[in-house]
Amino acid sequence: MTGVPVPYRVVARRPETADTVTLRLEPVGAALEDFAPGQFAMVHCFGRGEIPVSVSSVQATGGLAHTIRAVGAVSAGLCETQAGDVLGVRGPYGVGWEPERARGRDVVVVAGGIGLAPLRPLILRVLAEPVTYGRVNVLIGARTPADLMSRKEIERWPAAYTGVTVDRPDQEWRGDVGLVTTLLDRAEFTPTNTVAFVCGPEPMIRATARDLASRGVPRERIRVSLERNMRCATGHCGHCQLGPLLLCQAGPVVDWADAEHPLSVREL
């Protein structure tokens, strides 16, 4: 046994899309250690169970935000919680984005779907330190305009290039339509001096990382966030294995240099 949840109160609940909400949490008593961007928590829904969720916001007050999509019993339960409800949270777990690795380099952030949520604290971190980082590019792919999270916020980000593309536009959409990788042609970065951060569905991660590598971004500077079944988050349950990687310990964010081969083997 490792780690007992700590009570956190839901202080705000914001629906992001039809099936996704962002919960802002504040500790009821003592807060957990600070989370780094890309790290995750095990979030407990009373009577239903626990799931791993990345932090989508880290407050100086010890507050956290989690963006959760209702895809299973626990995530659906968490999405139904209301302000005032108490959840259990344990963490921080895993290796995050490690934005410091991009110091003095251009930054390319590529988000697919709800993958934008775990990238959000990273984006805010690098945008807050324009002197430390080179040109920051934020590339976002979504299913439809209605599935696009944090739309207002995205427009305010002072990135060198911000691109949003959707798979299927609606009547009002005036932006790009197509795969998120097409936006890479318009991003402003010097591939050999770039660190990329990629999160989204696995096929999107593979396509994006390959594209970035073919442009000359070194494979060990392409950071990708991976997902597998996770029960303990402490390296003891064996569920999150991806070949040699125990993702709760070596990940969820790993270098493409380490992920490329395991991801190329079907059903590994």
Next chain:
Amino acid sequence: MSVTAAPAMIDRAGLDALVAALVAQGRTVIGPTVRDGAIVLAELDSAEALPFGWGVELDAGRYRLARRDDGAAFAHSAGPQSWKNFLHPARERLWSAERTPEGDVSFTAAEPAVPSYAFLGVRPCDLRAIAIQDRVLTGGRHTDSGYAGRRERALLIAVECTEPGATCFCVSTGGGPAADPGYDLALTETDGRFLVRVGSDEGAALLDRVPHRDAGPDAEETARDAVDAARERMGRALPPVDLRTLMGASLAAERWDDVAARCLTCGNCTMVCPTCFCTTTEEVTDLTGDHTERWQRWDSCFDLDFSYLHGGPVRSSPYSRYRQWLTHKLGTWHDQFGTSGCVGCGRCIAWCPAGIDITEEVAALDAERTARGTETD
């Protein structure tokens, strides 16, 4: 550790006294005993319960008790259980949570059951298996506190192996029938007597409470000869190649199709394996809905739900699940925990209902790789 004592010799009365001393210390003594047609590990009240005169006949998919001509207590190989049943139990409560009518929630860690175990009859292979689970459950960034507590308090009395079974292959995994360090006492059984070596201060103190005499060089040599002879009588062997490399090179092997056609994905191999450590968690609520408990239980990579990701299992085919088990055990275990995950105890061979033999599968993978290499040359 300040252990320099010369080996001692105890007889059957000494063995009785040893168990009695452990019971008197308040320890829960676990050792081999005959039950349900097998030699199982269970709590012993006295040395009387040891399987004197019993051996086992083993083969792929086969385990039978067999009477021995001598009255040896430890002349049998691994049974269906291992020490993980006690150190890393099949079910354990992790924590519980209470919800008040006002909606406040509090979480309470479960007090893990930490008996003061004495394990009597730990085989050298199982001693290595315990060391491997130590690394998995207590050697990383996080520690499994229940396991660590039980392990910390457990006294290990190893018994060297003089009677390897037909499914044994410890030597080919880098081990052998002699006990590695890590024990408190190590016994070697020869003709109804037991050579005792001390491995810790606690072991030394225990030996002091048991009638014993100095072993002398002849007895030591007899014991060493018996263990050396066992080394030469392994029933099976893994091919003498770098298994980690072989596993890495075999992810697309055709042999997986062959074994998947026989494998029932029942998970028996993972249950009996002394190093398999995987667990899952369950949420258990009471009828009020305001009390909930988080339980951990053994899980198996052969279970479909093991790799479930919203939408479906990552490893849906038996091919991929057998491959996961074997390549993890012999290959990626090194990446994750610095050693192999196999000690060559042979349990997975004996307890496979389909008689799948890990040594045969690895040999086939090796042969396939060699054939592939020849083709490309």
Next chain:
Amino acid sequence: MPPSIALRMNHALPAEHRDRLLRVAREAHFPQDTRLFEEGGHADRFWILRDGTAALDLHVPGRRAPVVETLGVGDLVGWSWLYEPYVWQLGARTETPVRAFEFDAVAVRLMCLNDPEFGRAVEHWVGRVLAHRLQAARTRLLDLYGPYGSGGVR
């Protein structure tokens, strides 16, 4: 080199063929929201974008033409001119002010006829562009961002 760059005319065509093609190019400028061609129209021209973006769309009665894909710098706009019956399958409209090379389809088809090697090179290039777009369309068809496709630790 990523596919989107490798498929640009200047990379995808051998230098001699590229230069021949560019010799018949016209500089063209379009303001935002210019319709380049209409679904069902005669495919008599094509473009390579040098600046700005264009959207491929489809006519659906009663609503704004839904966009199927956005094309950007370096992209080929239009391929129906190369294959019979030379009829546009989709419509195209500029989304920004656009600068482009414009080509006369009939002239290029004649060049292909007269020089089979040039013709093969052009057909190979356009075929690769089509394969890439088919691949992208298939990927989007998978609806990866849908309920069960999303990646990363949620």
